[in-house]
Amino acid sequence: EDQVTQSPEALRLQEGESSSLNCSYTVSGLRGLFWYRQDPGKGPEFLFTLYSAGEEKEKERLKATLTKKESFLHITAPKPEDSATYLCAVQRGGSQGNLIFGKGTKLSVKP
Amino acid sequence: GAVVSQHPSRVICKSGTSVKIECRSLDFQATTMFWYRQFPKQSLMLMATSNEGSKATYEQGVEKDKFLINHASLTLSTLTVTSAHPEDSSFYICSAAPIDRNTEAFFGQGTRLTVV
Numbered sequence: 001e002d003q004v005t006q007s008p009e010a011l012r013l014q015e016g017e018s019s020s021l022n023c024s025y026t027v028s029g030l031r032g033l034f035w036y037r038q039d040p041g042k043g044p045e046f047l048f049t050l051y052s053a054g055e056e057k058e059k060e061r062l063k064a065t066l067t068k069k070e071s072f073l074h075i076t077a078p079k080p081e082d083s084a085t086y087l088c089a090v091q092r093g094g095s096q097g098n099l100i101f102g103k104g105t106k107l108s109v110k111p
Numbered sequence: 112g113a114v115v116s117q118h119p120s121r122v123i124c125k126s127g128t129s130v131k132i133e134c135r136s137l138d139f140q141a142t143t144m145f146w147y148r149q150f151p152k153q154s155l156m157l158m159a160t161s162n163e164g165s166k167a168t169y170e171q172g173v174e175k176d177k178f179l180i181n182h183a184s185l186t187l188s189t190l191t192v193t194s195a196h197p198e199d200s201s202f203y204i205c206s207a208a209p210i211d212r213n214t215e216a217f218f219g220q221g222t223r224l225t226v227v
Contacts (some may be wrong), residue, residue: 004154043117043204043218044155059214085163087155097145097216101154 002091006102007089013078013109021073021105023088032091033071034099035064037084044087047073049096078109113139113147115207117219124195124226132222134205140185141207145216146178149202161188185210195226 005024013019025033032051036044049059050066057064061082063074073086085106089099114137124130136143144161159180162166167180177199179191188207192199202223208216 004210024226036218041202041221041223043115043206043221046215046217075198089155092157093160095143095145095160095216096206096214097143097162097206098143098157099216100157103152 002090002092002100003101004088004100006086006105008105009088009103009104011108013075013107014111015111016077017078018074018076018078020075021086021107022086023071023073024069025088025090025103027090027092027100028032028093030090032089032096033066034075034088034089034091035062035071037090038087038104039084047086076084078107080109080111083107083109113137113217114208115205115217115219117222119222120220121223121227124224126196127194128194129191129193130224132192132205132224133201133217134190134207136186136207136217137191137211138212139207139209142185142210144182144188144190144205145208146190147204147206148179149204149221154192154196156203158159159190192224194214195224197226200226 035047039045048064085104087104089101116135147155161182163223169213204221206216206218
């Protein structure tokens with residue numbers, strides 16, 4: 001059964017304190033691994049898609065990496081506005097909209 | 112980026128009544144849209160896949176007679192929660208992927224349903 005597990009559930013950082021979020025997955029044939037950001041009461045906002053082990057993508061202070069079993073979202077020198085819940089998901093069907101999500105990591109960055 | 116609009120953002124209804132939620136892709140067409148549900152501190156769970164011009168596909172455990180889905184055009188899908196009960200209170204989110212390019216799916220802003 002396809003499964004996505006994220007850790008930690010919650011992470012508190014000081015502004016400027018770099019860290020990483022983990023996403024472990026089991027899926028029969030990875031078609032795509034996605035990272036989204038979700039603010040309270042809002043829908044997920046797309047960050048990255050990774051397709052194969054060894055792939056990396058960056059956007060501002062965020063960098064996503066992928067291995068055969070897990071993905072990491074590295075946050076470098078975070079700012080308070082990076083506070084949000086970060087969701088990891090794997091594509092299940094033929095469409096990139098058919099996703100299995102993890103429970104997310106709630107990130108709080110204190111000034 | 113592409114925009115998906117969901118309406119209403121919040122709704123409170125009485126137990127036993129029905130509520131309709133709309134999901135529109137504003138600047139692209141989508142033959143397939145997806146409806147998710149998110150309970151507090153839980154994952155987004157796929158409820159059903161909405162297919163333009165044909166019947167929706169429901170995930171295991173989701174009652175198709177309770178959650179009616181209509182996808183009448185390439186830019187609009189609706190989810191109707193029929194005979195709502197307090198346990199249906201949740202955050203409902205739709206998503207859509209453009210048909211003319213292989214990109215990620217875009218999510219609506221979600222609808223907070225509270226059944227009293």
